[in-house]
Amino acid sequence: MWKTVKSVLAAFFGVQREAQRREDFTSGKPISFILVGILMGIILVLILIVVAMTAAG
C-alpha cells in the first residue's frame, strides 16, 4: 500500500527510478494504482482548495 502511494507520488512529480518502475510493472496490480491515483487526485484538489481559501480569506 505504502509502496503504491510512493509510486503515485512519483508519477505526480513526473520522475521515477527505473528499478522501481520495473517492480511496479511486475508485482503491482493495475486496479490498486488506479484507485490510489483517483483518491490522491481528489486529496490534491482538496488541498489546493484549502490553500486558495486561506490565501483569499
Add this chain to the structure above:
Amino acid sequence: MRKRHVWMTAGMLLAALSSHTLAAEWNMPIGVTDVSREIYSLHMTIFWICVVIGVVVFGAMFYSLFRYRRSKGAEAAHFHEHTMVEVIWTAVPLLILVGMAIPATATLKKMYDASEADLDVMITGQQWRWHYSYLGEDVEFTSNLGTPREQITGDGERSEHYLLEVDEPLVLPVGKKVRLLLTSDDVIHSWWVPDLAVKQDAVPSFVNENWVRINEPGIYRGQCAELCGKDHAFMPVVVEAVEPEAFEAWLAERKAAAEAEASGVDREWALDELMERGEQVYGSICASCHQPDGSGLPPSFPALAGNQALMDDSALHIDTVVNGVAGTAMPAFSTTLNPVELAAVITYERNAWGNDTGEAIQPADIAEMMAE
C-alpha cells in the same frame, strides 16, 4: 582581436537595453497608478528571471557544443537515467513558477478589489465611440473621435495625437478611487489605457468591473482593444485626470449644461438652429458611415442625399434614427443622443445636400415619441 570585438558588441547591446529612452519606447509604460507600478515591476522582475534562465540554459548548451565537439575527439556518454538530475530539473522550475505566482497573485487581488469606490463611472462601448455616465451625478456624454476627417483620408497633415484624440475626454479626479463599470450596446469592445494599467472587455448585457486611483494629473490616451467592426481604429479613449477641486467644478459645469439642454427640449426650435446643431452631430456621429456629403457607402450604408423613401416619410426617418433597423448596421441612437440632438440631426439630414424638405423636426416631438 576577434574576442574583443564580441565583448564590445555585447557591452553596447547591454548599454542600449538599460538606457531609459529605449526602455520607454519599447517597454510597457510604468503608468500613473499604484497598480500600474506594481504590474511594471512584476513585468521587469519576470523579464530578468527569464534573461538569467536564458543565459544559463543557452550558455550551458553552447559551451557543451563547443567544448565537447567531435573534431576534438569527444565521445558521447551513454546512460539512461539519472534520478537526482531529473528531480532537480523538475523542482527548480516549480520553485521559480511558484515564486513568481505569489507576488503576481497579490497584485491580482488588488486589481479585483473594486469595493469602496469614491466615484462610479459607467462606460458603454458603442460602434464606434465610448459613452460615459457618472452614476448618481446625472452627467453623461458621448466621447467621439476628435481627429478631423481630412487627416484620415490623407488630405491634411496628421496632428500629434492622430487617432488618439476625442471631442470630450473622460474627466476623473486624481487621488480618488474610481470604479469603472464596463458594458456595451452592440458588440464586444475593450477599454484600454496603458498608463492606467486597465484593459477591460466591454461585453453586451454583462457589466465588468475595474477601478483606478490616478496619482498624477495629466492626459492619458488609449484605444479600443477588441476588433469591433469598420471603425474599430477610430474609437480612442482619452482620460483627463485633474485635481479634485477642478473635477467638482467641471462636474457642476456639466450638470448646468445638462439642465440647459433638458430645458431646450420643451421650446420651439427654429430651422436654422436645428441645422447648425445637426451639422455638428452629423459630423461626429453619422458621417463615418453615411459620408460627409450624404452619399453613403452602398449597400451597407445607404445614401441619405436624395433618399426619396426617407424624405417622403418623416415618421420612417425618425424611427430609423431613434430605434435603428434590426439586422442592418444601423444602430438605435436613442441611447447615444438626446432628443435635441436627434431632432437636430434628423432635421439636418432632411434639409442638407439638396434634400430641401424645409421641415424642422421638434425636440419635443422626439421626446414624446421616446417616452411612449
